Amino acid sequence: MSSSNKGLLDQVVNSGLAGKLGVPQGEPLRRYKKGEPALDGPVVIGGEGRVAAGIKPLLSNDYQFIDGGTDAKRAALVFDATGITKPEDLHQLFDFFNPQMRKLLPCARLVVIGTTPELVKDRDEHIVQRSLEGFTRSVAKELRRGATAQLVYVAPETSSDLTGLESTLRFLLSGKSAFVDGQVIRVSADASAAPESWDAPLAGKIAVVTGAARGIGADIAKVLGRDGAKVICVDIPAAGEGLAETANEVKGSSLPLDVTAPDAAEKIKAHAEERHGGKVDxxxxxxxxxxxxxxxxxxxxxWNMVQNINLVAPVRITEGLLQNGGLADGGRVVGVSSMAGISGNRGQTNYATTKAGVVGLVDSFSEELADKGITVNAVAPGFIETAMTDAMPFGTREVGRRLNSLAQGGRTVDVAETIAYFAGNASNAVTGNTVRVCGQNLLGA
Known part of the structure; x- marks a missing residue:
């Protein structure tokens, strides 16, 4: 198919007329823009658990709150379900959400806060807290016009000090989480210190981004730079021109490097010290x-190329930076998995194996490094609009775009925003998570 015909078809399928004929058309998503409020309307808080009372004081400087009985449209609903301790209490979800559902603005945010089930000793409470996943994943699929729903599990001992929860709430209650939907995030009871400015939460940090010459990697570097980090952009020497462009744009430095090289960790450490005067954060x-x-x-x-670049390199570089002292205590390790690693893909046994391995990396290293204050998390992108997806056959691409609750493809910046959330100092209570940036896939795992 010629590019002109492909472009014409693209316009037709993604038009208002196609929507009237039944072709799903995603709502334009409200994404982060500097200077704009995190939400374009007020927040309603509900629930009678142990954290509800502390949410408003935590966020009051940047968010507006209203009572649930108010008729005004609302941009977010936050429900504290930590007080639900037996099956008979689950009606509280209906009691709060049912009257609110028709009062939501476009691109609204729904957040349910529960207690991490694995840490609960009481049988009834464990059962009902686990049931919250079914609620949030289902309501996420019912929402329309770009609205999303998430579940945040907090540790049983989390009560009066909610500082460890703040970065997660700010991420979910903003345009930075535009393409994150139907997800579960676990937050420990650790306290956190807020950054001097939430507009520059990575100020002074040294960040390394591999594969930074183009695509998702370039946007990761840009978002981390926007948030104040000094970014080391890493890619293969053959990508030197694109690598230099990214590094110049973020006012960082470029490091041409094959990540599979045995001395990759040593070169990263040396570059961080020589060019930026410190360890990798x-x-x-x-x-x-x-x-x-x-x-x-x-x-x-x-098989070997995919294995070595996608999985062996992240494992060995992380190990190397720990052994040579190049990774700072209190550092952040973020992997990039994929929906293929979670649900599998035909023709991608090599790729899906490595991307599932990234989830394993998170599970293993997050426990091992907790004593050093180092967090380990990952993102798992779904259908993200890139040059690769642009080259897909027309039908495959248009179906793929719509196989999620938001009925559209995500953008590379959506992946980058989620990584920046993990990277923040204030996210020290967030570790061991793999968050899907997929608009909540309708099929697969």
């Missing part, structure tokens, strides 16, 4: 490749 393992083939047709070269 944040490392984002974004570099990755695809070499798709059915397993029966795959050759060893395709």
């Amino acid at each position: 944040i490392i984002v393992h974004n570099a990755g490749v695809t070499r798709d083939k059915l397993l029966a047709n795959m050759d060893e070269g395709r």
Whole structure:
């Protein structure tokens, strides 16, 4: 199909007329813009758990709150479900949300706060807290016009000091989480210190982004730079021109490097010390490749390349920076997984294996490094609009865009915003999470 015909078809399928004929058309999502309020309307808080009373004082400087009985449209609903301790109490979800559902603004945010079930000893409470996942994932699929719903689990001992929860609430109650939907985030009871400015939460931090020459990696570097970090942009020497462009745009530095090289961790450490005068505070393992083939047709070269770049390199670089002292205590490690690693993809056994391995990296390292104050998390992007998706066959691309609750593809900045949330100092209570940036896929796991 010629590019002109492809462009015409794209316009038709994504038009108002196509919407009237039944083709799903996603709501334009409200994303972060500097200088604009986090939400374009007020927040309603509900629930009688142990955290509800502390939310308003925590966020009152930047958010407006109204009573649930007010007729005005609202931009967010936050429900404290930590007080639900037996199955008979679950009606509280209905009692709060049912009267509110028709009062939501476009791109509204729904957040339910529960208690981490694995940490609850009482049988009834464990059961009902686990049931919150079914509620939030289902209501997320019912919402329209770009609205999203999330579940945040907090530790049982979290009560009066909610500072460890603040960065998560600010992320979810803003345009930074535009393409995050139907997700579960676990937050520990650790206290956090707010940054001097929430507009520059990474001020003074040294961040490394691999695969930064283009695409998602370039946007990760830009968002971290916007948030105040000194960014080291890493990519293969052959991508030098794009790498230099990214580094110049973020006022960072470029490090041409093959991440699979045995001395990659040593070179990263040396560059951070020589160019930025310190240890690495944040490392984002974004570099990755695809070499798709059915397993029966795959050759060893395709398998090994994907294995070594996507998984071996993040594991060995993280280990290396820990061994050589290049990663600061209190640092942040962020991996880039994929929906393929969670639900699997035909023709991507090599890729899906490595991306599931990134989730394993999070599970393993987050426990191991907790004593050093180092957090380890990952994002799992779904259908993100990139040059690769632009090159897909028309039908495959248009169906793929719509197979999520938001009925559209995400943007590279959506992945970058989620990584920046993980990277913040104020997110020290957030570790061991893999958050899908997928608009809540309708099929798969």
